[in-house]
Amino acid sequence: MGTVTGPAGDDRIDTSVMHPARRYNYWLGGKDNFQADRDSADQIAAAFPAVRTAALENRRFLRRVVTFLAAEAGIDQFLDIGTGIPTADNTHEVAQRILPRSRVVYVDNDPIVLAHARALLTSASAGVTAYLDADLRDPEKILAHPDLRRALDLNRPVGLLLIAVLHFIRDSEDAYGIVRRLLAELPSGSYLAISNVTTDFMPPEVAEQARLAGAGGGPHGVLAFRSREEFGRFFAGLDLVEPGVCPVARWRPEGEPESRPADADAAVYGAVARKP
Known part of the structure; x- marks a missing residue:
């Protein structure tokens, strides 16, 4: 059924200001x-040299999550917020290899991501992909967007993917409330998948350096490192899928190289949960 795109591009590209999607692209x-x-x-890499390993493991986590949701949970609708610049094994590619009818809505707020999405995020003929130019901080805009409503049936379960994006939302910006608002619109049987950087596995001096490095760079530069307890709060009221909250490299790692990175080298928590 093809691809639905958002509105035409604009002049918001400012190459002098860092954007996390492009920074992540560099790490990959x-x-x-x-x-x-x-x-x-x-x-950030100077304070946290393993950040590239963490970025790669986070990308592998996304692939395994989508595989689990499509192959084991039967989810064929996905809302992927904080898409980033397309690379190998995008959400719709993984999902549609398993369920060709899968429908995927991507959301990001970087016009460069939008340009790449138009060119590369094309769906298999049986499925649908759509791209929304929107910010996670404005969940109402995302939920009310006509392209989302055309692409997804919110009366059926949806896989909500917030992969490596919530750590750009401070607690003061109501990160937990944003997740609750998005989930409230999704029916029972939907799933939530999140990953978020953490300093839990770092020596105290390294953790402090990482937090200081992550605190700079303006509103798009902040990295909200979250503890296990803080990360787990995103899943309040949901049923966690085994193995629960863990470093992304240890979440259902079947099919990955046997030598998994140390927790301190892939210091990102990940988890998946079902809405009862």
Whole structure:
């Protein structure tokens, strides 16, 4: 059924200001980034040298989550917020290999991501992909967007993916309330998947350096490192899927290389839960 795109591009691209989607692209070895993105990425990497490992493991976590949701839970609708610049094994590619009818709505607020999404996020003929130019901080805009309503049937279960995006939302910006609002619109049987950086596995001095590095860079530069308890609060009232809250490299790692990175080298919590 093809692809639905959002409105035409705009002039919001400012290459002098770091954007997390482009910084993440740099860590993954991509070329769609600018000097401001690389400078920010290198600043964080100086304090947390394993950040590239964490980025790669987070991407593998996304692939395994989508595989689980499609193959084991039968989910064929996905709302992927904080999409990032397309790379290998995007959500719709993984899902549609298993369930060709899968419908995926991507959401991001970077116009460069929008341009790439239009070019690359094309759906298999039996499914649908849509792209929304919107910010996670405005869940009402996302939920009310006509392209979302055209692509997804919110009367049927949806897989809500918030992968490596909530750590850009401070608690003061109501991160927990945003997740509750999104979940409130989804029916029973829907799933929530989240990953978020943590300092829990770092020595105290390294953790402090990482927090200081993550606290810079303006509103898009902040990294909200969350403890296990803080991360677990996102899943209040939901049924956690085994193995529950754990480092992303340890979440159902079947099919990955046997040598898994140390928790301190992939310091990102991940979990999946079902809405009862």
